[in-house]
Amino acid sequence: MNSVSALFLDYTFQTVALGSALLGLISGVLGSFAVLRKQSLLGDGVSHSALPGVVMAFVLLGSKKTEVLLMGALISGLLATLFIVGVVRHTRVKFDSALALVMSVFFGLGLVLLTYVQKIPNSNQAGLKRFIFGQASTLLQRDIILMIICGLVLLSLVLLFWKEFKLFTFDTDFAQSLGFSSKKLNLLLSFMIVLAIIIGLQTVGVILMSAMLIAPPVAARQWTNKLWIMVTLSALFGAMSGITGTAASSLVPKLPTGPAIVVCVSIIVLFSILFAPGRGVLYRIYQRRKNKILYKLEGGSPDVPSN
Amino acid sequence: MSPQIEIQLIAVIVAVACALPGTFLVLRKMSMMSDSITHTILLGIVLAFFVTHDLSSPFLIAGAALIGVVTVWLTELLSRTRLLAEDAAIGVVFPLLFSIAIILITRYAGSVHLDTDSVLLGELAFAPFDRMLIGGTDIGAKAIYTSGILLLINLAAIIIFFKEAKVVTFDPMLAAVLGFSPAFVHYGLMTLVSLTTVGAFQAVGSVLVVAFMIGPPVTAYLLTDDLRRMLILSGAIGAVNGILGYQAAALLDVSIAGSMAVVTGLLFMLVFVFAPYRGLISSLLRRRNQKLEFAKTTLLFHLASHEDSEKDIKPDIDTIQTHLHWTAKFTSKIIGSLEHEGYVQLSGNLTNLTEEGRSASIRDYNALFSR
Numbered sequence: 001m002n003s004v005s006a007l008f009l010d011y012t013f014q015t016v017a018l019g020s021a022l023l024g025l026i027s028g029v030l031g032s033f034a035v036l037r038k039q040s041l042l043g044d045g046v047s048h049s050a051l052p053g054v055v056m057a058f059v060l061l062g063s064k065k066t067e068v069l070l071m072g073a074l075i076s077g078l079l080a081t082l083f084i085v086g087v088v089r090h091t092r093v094k095f096d097s098a099l100a101l102v103m104s105v106f107f108g109l110g111l112v113l114l115t116y117v118q119k120i121p122n123s124n125q126a127g128l129k130r131f132i133f134g135q136a137s138t139l140l141q142r143d144i145i146l147m148i149i150c151g152l153v154l155l156s157l158v159l160l161f162w163k164e165f166k167l168f169t170f171d172t173d174f175a176q177s178l179g180f181s182s183k184k185l186n187l188l189l190s191f192m193i194v195l196a197i198i199i200g201l202q203t204v205g206v207i208l209m210s211a212m213l214i215a216p217p218v219a220a221r222q223w224t225n226k227l228w229i230m231v232t233l234s235a236l237f238g239a240m241s242g243i244t245g246t247a248a249s250s251l252v253p254k255l256p257t258g259p260a261i262v263v264c265v266s267i268i269v270l271f272s273i274l275f276a277p278g279r280g281v282l283y284r285i286y287q288r289r290k291n292k293i294l295y296k297l298e299g300g301s302p303d304v305p306s307n
Numbered sequence: 308m309s310p311q312i313e314i315q316l317i318a319v320i321v322a323v324a325c326a327l328p329g330t331f332l333v334l335r336k337m338s339m340m341s342d343s344i345t346h347t348i349l350l351g352i353v354l355a356f357f358v359t360h361d362l363s364s365p366f367l368i369a370g371a372a373l374i375g376v377v378t379v380w381l382t383e384l385l386s387r388t389r390l391l392a393e394d395a396a397i398g399v400v401f402p403l404l405f406s407i408a409i410i411l412i413t414r415y416a417g418s419v420h421l422d423t424d425s426v427l428l429g430e431l432a433f434a435p436f437d438r439m440l441i442g443g444t445d446i447g448a449k450a451i452y453t454s455g456i457l458l459l460i461n462l463a464a465i466i467i468f469f470k471e472a473k474v475v476t477f478d479p480m481l482a483a484v485l486g487f488s489p490a491f492v493h494y495g496l497m498t499l500v501s502l503t504t505v506g507a508f509q510a511v512g513s514v515l516v517v518a519f520m521i522g523p524p525v526t527a528y529l530l531t532d533d534l535r536r537m538l539i540l541s542g543a544i545g546a547v548n549g550i551l552g553y554q555a556a557a558l559l560d561v562s563i564a565g566s567m568a569v570v571t572g573l574l575f576m577l578v579f580v581f582a583p584y585r586g587l588i589s590s591l592l593r594r595r596n597q598k599l600e601f602a603k604t605t606l607l608f609h610l611a612s613h614e615d616s617e618k619d620i621k622p623d624i625d626t627i628q629t630h631l632h633w634t635a636k637f638t639s640k641i642i643g644s645l646e647h648e649g650y651v652q653l654s655g656n657l658t659n660l661t662e663e664g665r666s667a668s669i670r671d672y673n674a675l676f677s678r
Binding site: 035038039040041043044087090091092093094096097098099100101102103104105106107108109110111112113114115116119208210211213214215218221222254255256258259260262263266269273276279280281 | 333336337338339341342385388390391392394395397398399402403405406407409410413414515517518520521522524525528529556559560561562564565566567568569571572575579585586587590591
């Protein structure tokens with residue numbers, strides 16, 4: 001127990017845990033909308049698509065500051081989202097195919113740029129790829145401040161447009177008939193999700209960011225039918241797994257932070273799917289057995305085919 | 308054979324081998340499953356490595372292919388509970404399996420060359436060097452043979468089970484009624500996807516396998532409505548992407564696999580914009596024409612119905628504008644085009660239906676409402 005209390009007083013741990021918790025909170029809130037709109041995998045796509053932007057930002061501005069690289073990532077993530085939305089709107093190609101295509105093409109472009117950068121003499125490009133693949137233990141205080149600012153902006157936008165987003169998420173046609181522009185709302189929401197993904201890139205990395213966007217909302221969805229409870233729970237689950245994952249990776253030697261967070265959040269999902277009252281798998285099995293017994297008591301035939 | 312030719316040959320074979328099962332992924336709206344599998348096969352490789360302790364063992368390939376099918380099974384298991392959507396299920400399963408793989412590697416295989424980069428970012432340029440590294444005579448061609456076998460397996464499976472795959476893809480209910488098992492075809496297809504992914508990732512790297520698997524079929528999807536033609540087109544597009552991508556990479560001295568993915572994207576953009584019937588330009592043109600046609604029909608109806616009802620409402624341009632909520636520019640455009648067709652007559656500010664306009668409106672009405 002001593003090592004645990006010592007851990008929580010450790011400065012590095014505090015920074016990393018705070019960052020991971022913030023990330024879990026932000027992606028938990030915005031992920032709720034992505035999951036409800038059946039665009040869960042947008043996180044995966046956008047985070048892969050960030051690579052060319054990161055490299056371009058480095059080439060054009062010659063700096064490896066977090067803000068510069070994040071800005072590049074943001075722009076190329078937004079561009080990828082615009083492409084996806086455009087292809088889906090104007091052709092019969094479905095969202096998932098457009099996503100897979102745009103994502104892999106952008107990532108390929110990133111690789112091309114990366115090999116190009118390697119040829120420029122005196123350029124210190126090392127670490128660009130690591131930026132994409134995430135390294136929570138390298139989080140600095142300024143990264144945290146950046147996260148807090150972005151998080152505040154995103155959360156206040158969510159609060160401000162709460163009613164619009166809610167309506168748009170559950171009944172797009174109705175929202176449109178009331179005079180809300182579904183095009184603008186779609187773009188705004190997508191942009192906000194992209195921003196949340198980009199600030200998370202550094203902590204858990206390109207591949208695991210999608211889990212942070214999907215898993216907390218999916219777990220939260222099992223416990224409630226109300227949007228605001230779901231969003232709150234999702235933020236809570238995200239923050240919880242951020243802290244737990246960081247703690248686990250500090251206590252256990254050679255346990256990488258990002259994957260540890262993902263395992264934590266996945267455990268929450270499995271628990272929710274199994275045990276959620278009124279909806280979970282176990283509850284359903286119990287309900288079915290109870291109904292069977294009730295049916296028998298009412299005089300029904302006992303060997304009804306179950307399927 | 309020179310290394311350049313060899314690389315292009317490998318690229319073409321891999322591209323065609325990927326495009327064939329990819330076509331069905333696109334049609335079955337499961338494109339992201341390929342992305343999921345490309346990540347989780349790492350876990351299969353790690354687990355198989357712990358059993359065999361040999362990086363060149365064929366069990367690694369088998370383990371990877373097996374984990375691909377397990378990924379699909381787990382995803383289906385989750386989404387079958389209907390507690391979460393299918394795409395969310397994909398997004399829960401693959402990060403978890405991938406994370407477990409990374410944790411296993413960092414904890415137990417730190418000294419072995421089994422890092423994520425070597426799996427995620429394959430490099431085609433090294434394929435011909437295999438021969439020199441191991442010293443045999445035929446090793447450089449090994450990638451050609453392995454991907455060739457892969458292509459043959461895919462071709463054979465799709466030719467033999469074409470009818471089954473087609474009916475299950477487009478109408479699973481009908482397939483089940485006819486006695487084909489949708490589950491059998493589904494898992495067969497997923498085994499192919501998994502095998503192909505594993506076979507291709509060493510050559511082109513995992514994220515780019517997605518570009519090879521989804522890019523050509525999506526491009527072909529905009530060009531044809533026929534499954535057979537779509538398969539052939541995808542293969543051809545994949546091959547073109549491979550060759551052009553290699554040439555571009557050689558010209559600019561950049562990552563070969565990356566440049567192939569970029570060419571895939573460029574070719575798709577080209578088709579997306581210019582494709583007949585389904586491209587951006589023809590879709591925008593069609594929408595514009597439909598809008599004009601709709602406005603013309605509406606105006607004819609409007610004039611025809613006001614003609615014999617209220618006499619005090621004059622069919623002048625301003626009234627039409629307010630009644631139909633149109634802008635002045637749009638109104639005069641529609642009236643102008645109707646006048647040109649001889650359906651209305653302009654006298655001063657008044658628009659009056661001609662005899663032809665009246666009968667055209669009645670014809671439109673009958674076409675729409677009399678059944």
